[in-house]
Amino acid sequence: MDLSPSTHFVSSTNSPEFTLLTRVLTRSSVIGLDAEWKPVRTQQSSFPTVSLLQIACQVDGDEDAHVSKNSQPVFLVDLSAIPLPSIYELLRDAFVSPNILKLGFRFKQDLVYLSSTFCSQGCEPGFDRVEPFLDITSIYSYLQHKHQGRRLQSKSLAAICQEVLGISLSKELQCSDWSQRPLTEEQKLYAAVDSLCLIQIFDVLKARVANIVGSTVCNVGKLQSHSIDLGLKQILDMPNGSDNILLAKFIEATKMVQAIITDFPQGITIHEEVASTVQFAKNKQMDDAVLWIARKYGDKILLSDSDRKPKMSKKKGKKPPTGLMAKPRQLDGDEDWQGPPPWDVSLGGDGCPKFLCDVMVEGLAKHLRCVGIDAAVPPLRKPQTRDLIEQASKEKRVLVTRDAKLLRHGYLIKNQIYRVKSLLKNEQLIEVIETFKLEISEDQLMSRCTKxxxxxxxxxxxxxxxxxxxxxxxxxxxxxxxxxxxxxxxxxxxxxxxxxxxxxxxxxxxxxxxxxxx
Known part of the structure; x- marks a missing residue:
């Protein structure tokens, strides 16, 4: 399975990339949606501003000068550069088009933030729904439950991608600052793959249920070819009987809608709000398999008024009793490291560099082991902060993290924690080597168990x-x-x-x- 996206960065409505996006959307029956924004560490009175919208498309139309049939281009729409009112209608119509199945992974939060972002630039009332919509976890969970006879726990997108596509989906850049420009090539690739994998997972799952659609369509044909009407009991007794009725009625209704759209009287004016949606329907329609899946497993996202209001914590902060607790010490995570480290001989250490990498930098821990450096990880998946610091102190290690909140604890010991600034594992490795002046030789490489x-x-x-x-x-x-x-x-x-x-x-x-x- 290949996750090498054909990526188009859309930063202007006057660009060839935007023209291509509008053309491709009218030729796609399935799109994958994702969004990125600057991470927020604390509660705010407003939602984060979405900086990037990813749209992966399954192109079904005739061959295009730039995009061929059955290709899967990905469009990265730079919402920080494009005037949002200029693309609001295009996106809104795609979000509600009955002829485009929208794929996502827990996309409701993304839609809330998108709606808020567009409202801030005068696009009232913002986006309020996406339909038909299919959360990748829904069909995945259904199929796994059907085949294994048990209910599965909710899985991450990376876990589903690994199981279905056999590809490891890195989430290393998920918490990077998506508001900064220009985006790095690594960020663009990460963003494109996050939306493209939705379509490729859907393709695999669609193939698994194709036999259901095939047998159902065949049975519908048999029903239509009979010279006499069958009773309901006889239809239900056929293989996939309930699906026969469902698909027959659904196809019949779809054909009726398509006929109405095709033969729309020229003298009648179409309302402005549905004009572009009708255009979507004129240009294409879903194939039978996608249609069947959308009807059987699809859903919709509807935002209520309460969804549009940031939920602030109702917990009241408790002030510590005077004189019983010292004010937490504030450490600057961006300041240069000042030694000596806890393993230093002058502090009673053995002189061998040792690190404790928390869950945010587990990849760095494996890289350090590969170059022969002692790099431990916490024994528990979600350890308490105090346990992390106590383990680092007991084993004379420097605690390495990317979590700025760890720097604010009052019981930290000097030079016990280091916050890496780099995002990628290779760069983090170089940063730690240079910061702590570690000596790396070729003889040390692969001298520790990476496990x-x-x-x-x-x-x-x-x-x-x-x-x-x-x-x-x-x-x-x-x-x-x-x-x-x-x-x-x-x-x-x-x-x-x-x-x-x-x-x-x-x-x-x-x-x-x-x-x-x-």
């Missing part, structure tokens, strides 16, 4: 010894038996590693990142 941070055994294992060591929990692939490789085992979790192609590629990767050849 648990443990050390490897000192003497390598032969293939036969590795097979014996891995019995019961790890299988050595047969293709490795005749390659005379050396195997290494973690002394803590017993995971086995070998110096194959993946190992050599990883070594070269970190040689390049750390510039060890220069």
């Amino acid at each position: 648990c941070n443990g050390r490897f055994i000192q003497k390598p294992l032969t293939t036969e010894e590795a097979v014996e060591a891995g019995k019961g929990f790890q299988v050595i692939p047969n293709c490795l038996f005749d390659k005379n490789l050396e195997f290494w085992q973690c002394m803590d979790c017993k995971q086995l590693y070998w110096e194959g192609t993946q190992y050599r590629n990883a070594v070269q990767k970190f040689i390049d990142i750390c510039k060890l050849n220069e």
